[in-house]
Amino acid sequence: MTPSRPYKETPSYTATQNACKMCTPLGASLVFQGIEGCVPLLHGSQGCSTYMRRYLISHFKEPVDIASSNFTEETAVFGGGANLKLAIENVARQYAPSMIGIATTCLSETIGDDVQLILNSMDNSINGTALVHVSTPSYSGTHVDGFHGAVAAVVDRFNPAGKKIVYRPKKKKTINLFPGMLSNEDLRHLKDIFEDFHTPVTILPDYSERLEGPSWQEYQAIQKGGTTLSAIEKMNVSVHSMEFGAVLALAAEKGQATAGAILNKRFGVPCTRLPIPIGVKAMDRFLDTLSQISGQPVPERYKKEKWRVVDTYVDGNKYVSKKRALIYGEEDFVVSMAGFLAEVGIIPVLCASGGKSKTFKAALEQTLPENLIDQIIIQNDMDFTCMEETAAGMPEEMRPELIIGNSKGYAMARRLKIPMVRVGFPIHDRVGGSRILHVGYKGAQQLFDTIVNAILTEKQTESRIGYSYM
């Protein structure tokens, strides 16, 4: 199936075939799962909630309750206000939540329900439960946009313009961290880092406990854990915000009201935007920034971790150098993952994403060395069928030898007969997907070991003699 087009020209079809993205409300639902006591509620058909629950459960393997306002034909004709109110009442009754996060769907957006107006009529709360709305029409953007949209909506709601700052704590200098879509293990590792820096942090969202908790003695309507509303309310008095994501940073530059931008504009909280700290170089940058902001030196253990991982890179350098990889997933994830691959000598020959930011390429250009950019294909708004055809159509000396990404790429990897390393979201054909560590030196170490071992496994399997020493 080698097409005659120049290899850098990717195929294009009208239909999306095996999408490399999910819809906007899913991202919002995940954010709401990362807030303490919060229940997500989708304003739309029952199926939206159920499908997204099922999808998230397949990855996290934990209960993920998402309520629905359950549209009917009448609702679609006469508007969803009454259903939404009923849904809010019932969720409040069943779960006694601290907050209900209400995300719209394509249906409620298209019929033009004014959710904010409906919530205003309820004073944006019910029996002390905060009602927070985010607009997530599934026909615009991807799950990533829903995610960032929900983070911004929550920050906006609890840190309204003109909010009177009673006091700015002098001693307890809290930093806000908006990490984007990371794994549970990533979030836990980041919390540890801040603790080692003796610096209080508010991470939004933080689903690392809720979506990976213990077995229970008694059933928990809402799992424990998540960013507390009281911490979110105090984000405006933090000394600094950090926002992860190179693509998100470019969007913020262009004026997107990200959470960090809102706090900066309203309360003057400075915001530093960094790529997701995957790999040694990105982690160095994160720790240096954190050290500067917090006024704390980088703890000794991270220096040790760093030199340990560099030593590992050395040990494995010849197995990975000049290897070619196809990577895909959320744009920001791919950018940072490409940065990591480049620093160990792997060429990310095809960087693909279903995202539509228009700044994917620019973000990669900022991250990768110039000589690499010329060698690779960068494509956003791409589905798995186009990805597969592009990979298969590349000249042999350019074709990927390794596939790095979430479970969605498995069918492609199997057909192309290329070994695959699972990272990112969703991982629904393995256990432990939410425990994969990507960030930090430790994450780099684990990614490196996994990738080298995938390469070694293939070599060993392909070997005629099946040697047992490297």
Add this chain to the structure above:
Amino acid sequence: MTSISVLKQREKQIYQKGKQPFEMECETKSLAGAVSQRACVFCGSRVVLYPIADALHLIHGPIGCASYTWDIRGAQSSGPELHRMSFSTDLSETDIIYGGEKKLKKALLELIEKYSPKAAFIYCTCIVGIIGDDVDAVCRQVEKETNIPVIAVHSEGFKGTKKDGYKAACDALFSLIERNKAPRVTIPDSINILGEFNIGGETWIIKKYYEAMGVKVVSVITGDGRVDEVMQARNAALNVVQCSGSVTHLAKQMEKEYGIPFIRVSYFGIEDTSDALYQVAVHFKKTPEILKKTRELIKKEVKAIVPSLETMKKDLEGKKAAIYVGGAFKAFSLIKALKTLGMEVVLAGSQTGTKEDYEVLRQMCNEGTVILDDSNPLELAKYSVEKDADLFIGGVKERPIAYKMGIGFCDHNHERKIPLVGFEGMVNFAKEVHGTVTSPIWDLVPRRQNPIGKEGAI
């Protein structure tokens, strides 16, 4: 007891045998905010048509519906695997404003050209019903241009429940069957297998039985399905309907239009599988050979599996099970199969049961059994804990509820990879149940270490 309270509006959909008069409310739309385990109309249609492996399944709408249903089912194919692809028109904002018809047509023509499917199903999602795309008109045009059946499935998510989706799928299937203009010839001693989806290769197991009985299978709707085969369905002498909730509508249409009678069966468990095969044999009593072969087959198959079942039964005797499934018919079979293993059912529920279904369930269950219609995570957790279940049988959404409370789990939905039908399926089922129920890990979970209300509890 747990501290979980039940919503007042839901009380009539929950029944505890022996504790209250039986006035089950069911077949209603799900209560807003109740967190139903049901999906939507689209889901119902997608489930039924999904296994047709040489058809193009194009989902018309924004990306979500296609993303979440990509390759999620265990329906296997012996040949083409087009059904495992996820095709979407991926409507964007401009499409919503200006309409999606042009994009749909262009997408369809491209995909048909690229994959040469034998037919195309176009699933209408919520938004299509709102923006008013004339999908039928597009289908007619494309059918004319490409010469393959192009059928709109009216499965807008909000237009009813999953059951309405089944009906929309049945309408699409019937419309496909009707496109066969060749003269009808009833093939003697032949059947269609309806409502069997070849999860983990189940269709092949059942087909093997019918072959051994001397019964000809004309088509399977829709397990390991092919368009041409479905279109031959009019030539069968009998429709044998499993999963009656989903395909009875089609069986009725075929009875009305072609005079093909139908019977309802289940291939789950020794009792129901034997019963199904006997029913078919008895229907073809004019060929006595069939009944004879059926007897031999059942005798041989049962004999082969009884020893291993008996061994497992020793460990399972008296253990308690909770069941929550899509259609109530499956629950009936599961109760019988669990009985074969010496187990007792303490909770039984379904997403789409009818009043008659629940009456049957009530009769089958012991005193104190909780029967639930269109339940939700909190109720399922509450009652399986209160009834002290050792096993939960359900799907992906029920699994974490059970596991969090230290209850064993058996997958019994469309996503499972192991065949559970027929005699050999019964052994697989028993192994699954035995494996999870007798796992030593339950000794470690908090609920078993410190049972609430029992001595030594903290």
